[in-house]
Amino acid sequence: MTQTPRPITRTTGMTAPREFTGGPRHIAIIMDGNGRWATQRRRPRLFGHHAGARRVREVVEACPELGVKYLTIFAFSTENWKRTQVEVAGLMSLFRRYIMKEMQAFVKENVRVRFIGDRPRLDAKLRGLMDEAEALTAHCTGTNLTIALNYGGRDEVARATQRLAQDVAAGRLDPADVNEETLPRYLDTHVLPDPDLVIRTSGEARISNFLLWQSAYAEYEFVDTLWPDFSKDELRRLVEAYGGRERRFGAVPV
Structure with a gap:
């Protein structure tokens, strides 16, 4: 039987927003559909990627009211290098401009920014901006925004295993x-x-x-909305639905 979702506290008038305490603490989003969104409008794929980048701001701003402390977004995968050179170059330029444009806003809004993924393949200017954004927001205590850039789950586990093996070989870790x-x-x-x-x-x-490793027990939601059309209202609906789920982590109800 489907459980009734727990209600979200909504705000009216001048009342300060109240956190929704029955929802997820950490949400991860695969932001898919930018290219199709642009194609539907007979525009280049990069037009959709720019629209998708603007959507990130709205979602980040919605997190505190919904009680979401951590937000991780999938911006560019290790497999995305297979796309056309024009699209890849455009995306790298977009990432550089996005970080430069949003860096001060993140500080003002108390958002801590982190990046995950394999950095060496990215160009030096982009890596420098990533380092700068992380350092500039390191003191922030609000929403934790993690951007997966040149990231792949299998690649991450392989790199982690290499570091672990090095520690074993050096005697710092017992097998x-x-x-x-x-x-x-x-x-x-x-x-x-x-x-x-x-x-x-x-x-x-x-x-x-x-x-892949981290989401072993995560709840999943697959929605039809293309990312540039994804709104904070839809995020709120998904958070509300999550609140009605029973998470057992392999156990059985008592």
Whole structure:
């Protein structure tokens, strides 16, 4: 039987927003559909990516009211290098401009920014901006925004395993101590809690190599909305639906 979702406290008049306490603490989003959104409007795919970047701001701003402390977004995967050179170059330019444009806004809004993924393949200017954004917002205590850039779940686990193996070889880690609690300390997300809810937009029902280890017990929502059309109202609806789910983590109800 479907459970009735817990209600979200809404605001009226001049009342200050109240946090929704029954929802997920950490939401991860696969932001899919930018290209299709642009194609529907007979515009270049990069037009859709720019629209999608603007949508991120609205979602980040909605997090505090919904009680979401951590937001992780999938911006560019290790597989996205297979796209046309024009699109890849356009995306890299968009990422640079986005970070430069939003950096001060993140500080003003108390948003802490982190990046996960394999950085060496990214150009030096982009890497520098990523480092600057992380350093500039390190003191922020509000929403934790993590941007997955040149990220792949399998690649992350492989890199983590390499670092773990190096520690074993150097005698810093006993092989007998390697377990499912040890490996996460070597992942890109080692300072973050695992996601409670993973959302994918655009109607595709696959996880596309995103947070494979971390989302083992996450709830999933696949929505038809293309990312540039995804709104804070739809996010609120998904948070509300999450509040009605029973999460057992392999156990049975008592």
